[in-house]
Amino acid sequence: MIQKPYLKAFPDAKGYFGKFGGAFLPPELEEQFKKIEEAYLTIGNSHNFIRELRDIRKHYQxxxxxxxxxxxxxxxxxxxxxxxxxxxxxxxxxHKLNHCMGEALLAKYLGKKKLIAETGAGQHGVALATAAAYFGLECEIHMGEVDIAKEHPNVVRMRVLGAKVVPVTFGAKTLKEAVDSAFVAYLKDPENSIYCIGSVVGPHPFPMMVRDFQxxxxxxxxxxxxxxxxxxxxxxxxxxxxxxxxxxxxxxxxxxxxxxxxxxxxxxxxxxxxxxxxxxxxxxxxxxxxxxxxxxxxxxxxxxxxxxxxxxxxxxxxxxxxxxxxxxxxxxxxxxxxxxxxxxxxxxxxxxxxxxxxxxxxxxxxxxxxxxxxxxxxxxxxxxxxxxxxxxxxxxxxxxxxx
Missing domain, CATH: 3.40.50.1100 (Rossmann fold)
Incomplete structure (x- = not known):
């Protein structure tokens, strides 16, 4: 039996790296995440998608x-x-723009109208706001109040790029709470929006997708x-x-x-x-x-x-x-x-x-x-x-x- 190279073998079909990973989702999101996975595995591997992303990498990034x-x-x-x-x-x-342009391009192919995300230092937020501007999509960034004060230059950049910055005022008011807040916003309209996770975290397929784009x-x-x-x-x-x-x-x-x-x-x-x-x-x-x-x-x-x-x-x-x-x-x-x-x-x-x-x-x-x-x-x-x-x-x- 031919052994697959590591990147082809991990994650498995259910999104696991050994015992880590998976997708623990509320029922109303299971179908949406399955659609994202199927789109990534098909559209994301098509020559048209790859050619367009390579062109963006070279001439825009x-x-x-x-x-x-x-x-x-x-x-x-x-x-x-x-x-x-x-x-x-x-x-x-x-580095954040590497996966943000990939996620936004996939959103365009899926016919989504809005990108939603969390950000901590603001780099992911700026990158996603940039991708949204490039593709002509709406953008909503959730950011803890502590980080908004600490990372003011990036907050300004997001707003200049046309993104809506949503202050997160509960809990520690930092990155974890920003993720919580962004997920709640995404739940309100998963048909027209996509949650663009900012790292190799979250439910499958995002750890795989972000790794591959990065x-x-x-x-x-x-x-x-x-x-x-x-x-x-x-x-x-x-x-x-x-x-x-x-x-x-x-x-x-x-x-x-x-x-x-x-x-x-x-x-x-x-x-x-x-x-x-x-x-x-x-x-x-x-x-x-x-x-x-x-x-x-x-x-x-x-x-x-x-x-x-x-x-x-x-x-x-x-x-x-x-x-x-x-x-x-x-x-x-x-x-x-x-x-x-x-x-x-x-x-x-x-x-x-x-x-x-x-x-x-x-x-x-x-x-x-x-x-x-x-x-x-x-x-x-x-x-x-x-x-x-x-x-x-x-x-x-x-x-x-x-x-």
Whole structure:
């Protein structure tokens, strides 16, 4: 019997990566999600769809994004050679547009009129608002009040692009609650709208769809790195909240002899509510329609979480990350708030690249890993730029303290 390649074998027909994944849906959404799955597997694999998406990638998004050797940062650390996959140079400033354009294109083929989504740091919201403008669709973005205040530049961008930004005022008023709110809005009119999930989370088929749309990152990076060096990278590093940028990078290297590190937000401590490190401290549970590893409180409900990066402020993780970690194909890294802020400034000072706080987690861990592996190469997915974070960082962490 011929064994399928990993990406063809996972997820299975019911959307599972091992025991993780699936689709735990209210009855009124089961038919809609089945239609989305069928459309993705048929329309999404048609030559017309693929040709149109490739044209968008090249002529609108500005792909491929480059791989860049961070020479000065590497010399400063005195360890391994650090390379960056520059997703911050993707149109809208982050990797999120990779799957948003794919989801919106699928929505167009399905005859949908409205895109609905959640956002934490605002990058997914900006990307989806951009896709909606490109295709002439309505757009509604749900965002926690805490994140609206923290990520004001992205809120402005969404509104300028024509999206309706819905403030979420209940619970912790961050990413989890934004997902809850967006699902409720989608339930009101699933026939004319589509919920464009912002990461490799949610009910099947979204973890698979988002991974596949994001795989362009890994496909490009693998070819580019080999062309630059004649080798594959020894180590891959990417931040993980839900984990879309990490799966985008990892997907092309799963069958290669590379170490892969998903970096979780260590926040400000190890107690529940002080971090958002699901794989490190969590246990199996169902949230937002999928089974994965999640942080729980004493009542077994999703726990309060914290991260300096709004886009990582989520109490669970994509089911594929849970699976790959369970079979020891990936390793978990940790970067706390203090390390992340230092990495934010170090990359800015030594390379002239201001990273998103989410991406700065990956840079922070790569800087630690570089000292442990001085003769190896590290490829970091620099998933976004830090324009959205500058006001917050400077107001709370003065630049002169990090020189």
């Amino acid at each position: 500005g792909r491929p994004t480059p791989v860049y050797y961070a020479r000065r940062l590497s010399e400063f650390i005195g360890g391994a050679r650090i390379y960056l996959k520059r997703e911050d140079l993707n149109h809208t400033g982050a 795989s362009v990152v890994g496909i490009e990076a693998r070819e580019q790195f080999f062309e630059m060096t004649g080798n594959l990278p020894d180590n891959l590093v990417a931040c993980v909240g839900g984990g879309s940028n990490a799966m985008g990078l990892f997907s092309a290297f799963i069958d290669d002899p590379c170490e892969m590190y998903g970096v979780e937000p260590g926040g400000k401590g190890t107690k529940l509510g002080e971090h958002a490190a699901s794989l490190t401290y969590g246990s199996e549970g169902i949230l937002h329609g999928f089974n994965s590893i999640m942080l729980k409180n004493e009542a077994g409900e999703p726990a309060a979480v914290h991260s300096v990066a709004s886009g990582l402020d989520y109490p669970s993780v994509g089911p594929e990350h849970a699976y790959l970690n369970s079979i020891a194909r990936t390793k978990v890294g940790i970067a706390n708030d203090a390390e992340t802020i230092q990495a934010f400034y170090d990359l800015s000072h030594y390379e002239g690249i201001i990273p998103a706080l989410e991406s700065a987690h990956a840079v922070a861990f790569a800087m630690k890993l570089a000292k442990e592996k001085p003769y190896e190469s590290i490829l970091v997915n620099l998933s976004g730029r830090g324009d959205k974070d500058i006001d917050f960082v400077v107001a709370n962490y003065k630049p002169e303290d990090y020189m």
